[in-house]
Amino acid sequence: MTELAFSCVADLLEADTKNILIAYSGGLDSQVLLHLCAAQTALKPKLSAVHIHHGLQSAADVWAEHCRRQCEANGVNYIMLKVNATPQVGESPEAAARRARYAALQQLVQADDMLLVAQHREDQLETVLLQLFRGSGLAGLAAMPVSMAFGKGKLLRPLLHIAKQDIQRYAQRHALQWQEDPSNQSNDFDRNYLRNQIIPLLKQRWPALDKTVARTASHCGQAWQIQQEYLSDCLNDLLDPQDQGFNLAKWQLMASPRQALALRNWLINIGLRPPSQAQLQVIITQLIPARDSALPQLLIQGHTIRKYRQKLYCLPVQAQNLDVLEPITWPPQITQLAIANLGQVSCDLADMGIDRQIWQAGTVVISFRHGGEKLKLSGRVGHHRLKNLFQEAGVPPWQRDKYPLxxxxxxxxxxxxxxVAEWAWSVAPGKCYQLHWQPN
Incomplete structure (x- = not known):
C-alpha cells in the first residue's frame, strides 16, 4: 500500500495549502484516507476531518459520534456540520443529500484550503457508466477529475487511481474500524444497483474493467480540455464585449456540430447546467429562426433566453421582474450612485456632455421610463420618442426600461x-459632465 500512501502525500505536499480538510463519512474509504493523512507528521497541524450530518438515517447520531472518536484517536481536528437534506420537487433523496453535502463543504473551503475526498477507481467506473447511460457527452464521460477548483480553494481525489480491493486490504492490515451505511445495499439507487448487481457480473468477464474505464475517462477528460480551449477562443469571438450578446451572424457561419457545441458552452459559462439535446433543438430550430417582432424567448433553469437583432441573450428571470423604482434625487456632491440591483450610474468631468452649470444649479433626479418620453438631440431635427431612439441604437426591448433617465x-x-438633450448639451473643455451607466 506504499503507492497509495505516497500518492496521497505527494499531491498534498506540492500545494502551498493553509488547511487540509477531509470529507469524512466514517465509511471504509474515508477511514483509510483519514488514517493515511494522520500518519504524516507534516500534515497534522493543517488537518481536519469534516463530517456532514444529514439526519436521514436513524443511526446518524451514532455515526457522528464514531467519527468524533476516530478523529480523537488519530489526533485529528473534528468538525461536524448538520445540513438540511430534504429533497426539492423532482429531486431524489440521493441527489438532495449530495447537494446539501457539497454546499456545506463549499462554504467551509476558503482560499488556499484543500478538500480531500476518498473516491476511488471503482467510484470512477460507476460514474462513467451512469453518465454513459444518461447519454452524456465528453464532459460527462470524463467523470471525476483528480483535482478541481472548489469553494474558494481546491478539491483533490488522491485515491482516484487506487482499486477498491487495495483500500480494503489497507484497512484490514491496519485493523481500521468504519461504519457501514445500510442504504448502500438498497438497489433502489442507480449507483447501488450498478455496484451491487451489474459491475460484479461485468468484472467476471473483464476483471480489469475499473482500470480500463478509468483510462477511458482520462482520455475523455483530455479531449474535453482541448475542446474547451477551442470553445473559449470561439466564445471570445461570438460574444459582444458590451452587452455579452451571443452573435448569431458569426454563429451561423459555423458547421452544425460546432454550432451546438458553442451554444452549449455559452450556457455553461453563464452558470447553467448543460442543456439537454431537446432544449438545444428548441433554441436552434424555433427560437433563432423566429422574427424579432414576436419577441421570442425560452425559459430554462431560472433564466430566459431571448433573441433580438441577430443576438441571443440569457438573463436571470428575477432580474427582469423588478418593481417600478421611485425617483431618486442625485446629491450634487456625489459622482456615482448604485441603483437597487440594476447597476451604477456615474458622471465624470469631460469636454462635452451636460453643461456643468445647468447640473449644479438644478435639482437632479433619476427616474425610469413610463412611456411617451421624448428628446430633442443636438444636430437633429425635431423631438424623438425614446422608444424610437432605443430601436435605432439596437437596445433590446427588455433593457429599455432599465436605463436611468x-x-x-x-x-x-x-x-x-x-x-443628452439639446437644451442641456454643451461643448466646453473640462466644464461638462459625461454620464456612464454600468448595468449589473
Missing part, C-alpha cells in the same frame, strides 16, 4: 450612457 428641474436632460 436624468431629469434636471423636472425636465428630461439625458438617458445615462446614451443621449
Amino acid at each position: 436624468i431629469y434636471i428641474d423636472q425636465r428630461l436632460a439625458a438617458v445615462a450612457g446614451l443621449w
Whole structure:
C-alpha cells in the first residue's frame, strides 16, 4: 500500500495549502484516507476531518459520534456540520443529500484550503457508466477529475487511481474500524444497483474493467480540455464585449456540430447546467429562426433566453421582474450612485456632455421610463420618442426600461450612457459632465 500512501502525500505536499480538510463519512474509504493523512507528521497541524450530518438515517447520531472518536484517536481536528437534506420537487433523496453535502463543504473551503475526498477507481467506473447511460457527452464521460477548483480553494481525489480491493486490504492490515451505511445495499439507487448487481457480473468477464474505464475517462477528460480551449477562443469571438450578446451572424457561419457545441458552452459559462439535446433543438430550430417582432424567448433553469437583432441573450428571470423604482434625487456632491440591483450610474468631468452649470444649479433626479418620453438631440431635427431612439441604437426591448433617465428641474436632460438633450448639451473643455451607466 506504499503507492497509495505516497500518492496521497505527494499531491498534498506540492500545494502551498493553509488547511487540509477531509470529507469524512466514517465509511471504509474515508477511514483509510483519514488514517493515511494522520500518519504524516507534516500534515497534522493543517488537518481536519469534516463530517456532514444529514439526519436521514436513524443511526446518524451514532455515526457522528464514531467519527468524533476516530478523529480523537488519530489526533485529528473534528468538525461536524448538520445540513438540511430534504429533497426539492423532482429531486431524489440521493441527489438532495449530495447537494446539501457539497454546499456545506463549499462554504467551509476558503482560499488556499484543500478538500480531500476518498473516491476511488471503482467510484470512477460507476460514474462513467451512469453518465454513459444518461447519454452524456465528453464532459460527462470524463467523470471525476483528480483535482478541481472548489469553494474558494481546491478539491483533490488522491485515491482516484487506487482499486477498491487495495483500500480494503489497507484497512484490514491496519485493523481500521468504519461504519457501514445500510442504504448502500438498497438497489433502489442507480449507483447501488450498478455496484451491487451489474459491475460484479461485468468484472467476471473483464476483471480489469475499473482500470480500463478509468483510462477511458482520462482520455475523455483530455479531449474535453482541448475542446474547451477551442470553445473559449470561439466564445471570445461570438460574444459582444458590451452587452455579452451571443452573435448569431458569426454563429451561423459555423458547421452544425460546432454550432451546438458553442451554444452549449455559452450556457455553461453563464452558470447553467448543460442543456439537454431537446432544449438545444428548441433554441436552434424555433427560437433563432423566429422574427424579432414576436419577441421570442425560452425559459430554462431560472433564466430566459431571448433573441433580438441577430443576438441571443440569457438573463436571470428575477432580474427582469423588478418593481417600478421611485425617483431618486442625485446629491450634487456625489459622482456615482448604485441603483437597487440594476447597476451604477456615474458622471465624470469631460469636454462635452451636460453643461456643468445647468447640473449644479438644478435639482437632479433619476427616474425610469413610463412611456411617451421624448428628446430633442443636438444636430437633429425635431423631438424623438425614446422608444424610437432605443430601436435605432439596437437596445433590446427588455433593457429599455432599465436605463436611468436624468431629469434636471423636472425636465428630461439625458438617458445615462446614451443621449443628452439639446437644451442641456454643451461643448466646453473640462466644464461638462459625461454620464456612464454600468448595468449589473
